Amino acid sequence: MRNFQYQKADSVDAAVTAHRGQPSSFVAGGTTLLDLVKLDVMRPERVVDVNGLPLYDVETLEDGRLKIGAMVSNTDLAYHPRVSAHYSVLAEALLSGASTSLRNKATTGGNVMQRVRCPYFRDGVSDCNKRAPGSGCSAIGGHNRSVHAVLGTSEQCIASHPSDMCVAMAAIGATVVVSGPNGEREIDFLDFHLLPGDSPDREHALDTDELITHVVLDAPINGNRSHYLKLRDRASYQFALASAGVIVATDNGTIRDARIALGGVGTKPWRAQAAEKSLIGQSIGEAAFTKAAQIAFADARPYSQNAFKIPLGQQAIVRSLTTVTQA
Numbered sequence: 001m002r003n004f005q006y007q008k009a010d011s012v013d014a015a016v017t018a019h020r021g022q023p024s025s026f027v028a029g030g031t032t033l034l035d036l037v038k039l040d041v042m043r044p045e046r047v048v049d050v051n052g053l054p055l056y057d058v059e060t061l062e063d064g065r066l067k068i069g070a071m072v073s074n075t076d077l078a079y080h081p082r083v084s085a086h087y088s089v090l091a092e093a094l095l096s097g098a099s100t101s102l103r104n105k106a107t108t109g110g111n112v113m114q115r116v117r118c119p120y121f122r123d124g125v126s127d128c129n130k131r132a133p134g135s136g137c138s139a140i141g142g143h144n145r146s147v148h149a150v151l152g153t154s155e156q157c158i159a160s161h162p163s164d165m166c167v168a169m170a171a172i173g174a175t176v177v178v179s180g181p182n183g184e185r186e187i188d189f190l191d192f193h194l195l196p197g198d199s200p201d202r203e204h205a206l207d208t209d210e211l212i213t214h215v216v217l218d219a220p221i222n223g224n225r226s227h228y229l230k231l232r233d234r235a236s237y238q239f240a241l242a243s244a245g246v247i248v249a250t251d252n253g254t255i256r257d258a259r260i261a262l263g264g265v266g267t268k269p270w271r272a273q274a275a276e277k278s279l280i281g282q283s284i285g286e287a288a289f290t291k292a293a294q295i296a297f298a299d300a301r302p303y304s305q306n307a308f309k310i311p312l313g314q315q316a317i318v319r320s321l322t323t324v325t326q327a
């Protein structure tokens, strides 16, 4: 491991100031950062510890939205009474991720910012446009079965976004609140993670020196039921091959509102808005669910080993919709 400076911040302003001026990383739970520093993939010259910041609260706002501090752990968020009661999709997504001990350390801000699990990115030596821009993408002609996407890929990068929590947040609708040298600003959650395009090294809309302070969830849809289904090679401690977070509200057997987001299949947490629209006003049932699933993957592009993710992702949608609409 390379030497780096360590600084503990006691306020948001101090954290932002300490981050400026040299290659620097915030550290929260450390479950992504320390892994990648030890692998020599991330090379911060300064690490700014944000564990002392007052960002541990979960607060219901007057308009019904839920404001979550960036330092709230994945465990605390999953078991928060309002999340359990009104955002089941988020609680289930959080509890499907990693292991108990990792969830106890992993934070909301760190999970939003976690890096891809592509083995070529993490090995530190293979050609990888995300780690070494312009070097190429080893996954496109190499192993691309489990942690590579079929939606939102480019000729430069096909790594899937690894987070479960972010899929639920994409379905719910959320705002990322960030602080930087020029003060505070808000970023729509759907605009926060970037498609790889020609610059896969740029993964999110955060400017240099900005810190995530909160994620604010939209108010729950009236009368909704929601569910997160994660399909993977083994039942625990594994990233999604395909996952679906769905939220549905119905009136007398007709779908009034629907949200669908996908994990494991997209280069960012993938909101399937055309599929959602196809459900509105339809009768609950397999015909509408299958059609929505087909629409969700209409633009999918499979690679040599991951074509199975298209039917798998479609099944995740149909099964999740069936679960939430059963009496």
Ligand SMILES: Cc1cc2nc3c(=O)[nH]c(=O)nc-3n(C[C@H](O)[C@H](O)[C@H](O)COP(=O)(O)OP(=O)(O)OC[C@H]3O[C@@H](n4cnc5c(N)ncnc54)[C@H](O)[C@@H]3O)c2cc1C
Pocket: 025, 026, 027, 028, 029, 030, 031, 032, 033, 034, 035, 050, 070, 096, 097, 098, 099, 102, 105, 106, 107, 108, 109, 110, 111, 112, 113, 114, 115, 162, 163, 164, 165, 210, 211, 212, 213, 237, 238, 239, 240
């Ligand atoms: C073995 C293993 C299995 C896992 N399985 C899953 C899984 O199944 N599903 C899943 O979703 N995740 C999984 N994870 C990933 C895990 O959820 C993330 O590592 C964790 O959420 C990151 O949070 P952290 O607080 O530890 O972040 P850190 O490691 O502290 O930071 C991660 C990144 O975010 C930046 N950062 C942290 N906080 C902020 C902030 N407030 N503002 C701006 N930048 C910030 C850091 O600089 C760093 O770049 C797994 C991880 C491991 C090691």
Ligand code: SF4
Pocket: 116, 118, 119, 120, 121, 127, 128, 129, 130, 131, 136, 137, 138, 139, 140, 156, 157, 158, 159, 200
């Ligand atoms: S898929 Fe992306 S992260 Fe993986 S090798 Fe290609 S460029 Fe790198």
